[in-house]
Amino acid sequence: MNFNIKKMVWSAVVGTSCVTLNAVAKEYFNPQLLETTETSAPPIDLALYAEQSIPPGDFNLDIYINDAYVDSGTVTFKRVEEAGNTNANTSEVRPCLSIQQLKSWNIRVESYPELVADKGDCAKLTAIPELNITVKMSTQRLELFVPQVAMLNPPRGFVPEDKWDDGINAGLLNYSLSGQTTHSRDDGATTNSQFAVLQPGLNLGAWRFRNYSTFNHDENTREWQSIYNYVERDIRRLKSRLTLGEANTAAGIFDSLQFTGLQLSSDSEMLPDSLQGFAPVVRGIAKSNAQVTIYQDGYSIYKTFVPAGAFEIRDLNPTGSSGDLHVVVKEADGREQRFIVPYASLAILQREGQLKYSVVGGETRSSDGRSQNMNFMQLSAAYGLPYGITVYGGFQQAENDYTQVLAGSGLNLGQMGAVSVDVAQSLSTLTWPGEKNTFSRRRGESLQVRYSKAFPETGTDLTLAGYRISSRNYYSLADFAERQNRQGKDYGDDKRDRHRLEATISQNTEYGSVSLSWVRESYWDCSRTDSLSVGLSSSWGKVSWFLSYALNHNVPGTDDSSKTTNDNVLSLTINIPFNAFWNNERYDSVTASYSVSQSKDGPTTHNVGLNGTALANNALSWQAQEGYTSDTRSTSGNLSVAYQHSRADLSASYGYDDYSQHYNYALRGGALVHAQGITLSRSLNETVALVQAPGVKNAPVNGQVNILTDSSGNAVVPYIRPYHETSVGIDTRSLADTDMEIDNVSRMLVPTRGSVVKARFHTAIGFRAMMSLWHQQRPVPFGAMVTRSDEEKDDKNAPEQHSNIVGDEGQVYIAGLKEKGTLRVKWGQATDQQCRVNYSFVHPQREKIMLYHAECL
Incomplete structure (x- = not known):
């Protein structure tokens, strides 16, 4: 031959x-x-x-x-x-x-x-x-x-509903265990405290059950609290989620409120990215088969081809709060037409023809568990109209004592920014302590204006500016519920908001980036709260620094006391990575830092520190810090270390000051209970994936940091984006020197919210062999197909084994072979064009590829 x-x-x-x-x-x-x-x-x-x-x-x-x-x-x-x-x-x-x-x-x-x-x-x-x-x-x-x-x-990024996967039935658990031991320098006393957070869950089909509980234990307290319990599922036809139990209302038109009952609300994650958030409809006319390109701030953000005639582009991804869109239509003959579509956005704005809504019914729920709850209902909706207009409104009713109606509109003003205006009116029936059946009806109004604008030419971004003014008799539902629970006692009725002004501004300059955040609130008792923070950040080469100033005036404390704080703080932080001076990869992960802060009535404090990472994938992080206070000439210090394992996160620290020494420790992670057993993981997010590669242990999961398969070949990917395609795969480079092979290195998943989706990989574990097959004293014909017998399949649910093709001189490469077995060889339909090989590796040695000669009978 x-x-x-x-x-x-x-x-x-x-x-x-x-x-x-x-x-x-x-x-x-x-x-x-x-x-x-x-x-x-x-x-x-x-x-x-x-x-x-x-x-x-x-x-x-x-x-x-x-x-x-x-x-x-x-x-x-x-x-x-x-x-x-x-x-x-x-x-x-x-x-x-x-x-x-x-x-x-x-x-x-x-x-x-x-x-x-x-x-x-x-x-x-x-x-x-x-x-x-x-x-x-x-x-x-x-x-x-x-x-x-x-x-x-379909819109870009569209995933058909029949691909959405509700996942497997499974039990989930998130846990966080932490503790502290403190030794007092004054009296030598030692105190201990522990705190635990447990978040169990159960998935059955499309239904999700979730719980959040805490346990607090110290020298005087042993307290267990259940924060919430609820079940929920998606309603695909309505692109919404149904929640039953203890939860929070969706924030948006109304402030979020704790409740027990039922909620049906839109879930924008069910839409492709190109339909989420606000973006204008781009309309134009093409004179021929044309290419349409859209630019924003000099960058090409969208490109498509359209036939001759009128066209509409509705699937433009939102790219920021504002920035005009420059549209270029290039005709078939090379001629171009250009026009500008103004664009600015606020969170309330909806795309043309898009509806976002929420329906809630139940009773209010207070955090202390001792207050009287009220039956209530809440409706809210926002709808996108042409020309960048959004109309929105809402309604709240609490028994027969409270009613609120809100109506507003948002508008994309293009080069002038985006603005929304809404008006709310409340009607409240207030009762008075000590006077049975004594009540009064109060009618009040509240006006709110929000504005957003970017100035690309100057690098200024006015992210959000808002102003709200309320009349004396206006009560939000939260204010009304709190007042009724206390029956007017110590409520401080005049402590309700009168005016609120807020603004967030950022500015890029040649010296760095400047940011400003300001909130001013005034109340009906004539008091006022101001919070202002200004920051400037920049860098010199690899050295970065941040200068900040914070003003806090009459800020209330977290307890029920009326004590407020007044302070001005100026601080400077400098971070110096070691590789700025030594071009050695050993120092790449080590950074030195220095910070100094000065408050108006307080001392000046200095802190120096070192931090860095170590081990593969920076699994170990550490920090050492020493502080000095000028007025008392006292010192303090802290040393901490954290380790990120595939099954959990662990951390420990030691600290001291003039008053005490303290030791802290924490363990955080998750567990997934499924049909094949229990798989431990790092803390689980809302939607997760279970990776199964039977028999393949310690194999990294692609795209994940420090996520490895366990001894059973299972691993948990702790976060998967719901209703979107996500590729999950195994890094096979780690298997190069093993006797394991995987048939396909990636799986595409489309989970629903809260689901546990399974990515199962069919593995071949065994010997790898280059076989020379002979039949009737001749090499098996070139092109013959070789498959393992059915009894060779380790997974009965796996698809049929792939065939291997015989090459020159009867040679064929086969992986996943056991020490003994049978192969089927076929090069035609006739009985004399088929044979079987009974192989046996005598005293096998684990080599990368074994050479084997066999007779096909």
């Missing part, structure tokens, strides 16, 4: 691992090209390779349409006979895709009635002209190239 010819054909047929399937006539390889002597291997059936290197069967593939990922799963390939011809040489092996699958991939199936096959579940893909299919086995991809006329155009 001519070795070079055989190698050329092997590369052309199999080695490329890339196959294009279309409606054109197929190529035919003459098997005799591979046979040059009478003693060669028996002829093989190359029908499977005449047009592609994939035989009929099931294969686990990622599906891409026009180079965009859309799905993954098991795809069945079947032989399709051409009409009127049953010759195997004129048949094709094509993927069997259902009409429902094509619909979920946004293909216009209604426009091609011939897609529905006469019999069977496979769509007749040739019904779509110019559709091409490519199979890339090297990357396990099925690529469909579909003409744009055959595609729907």
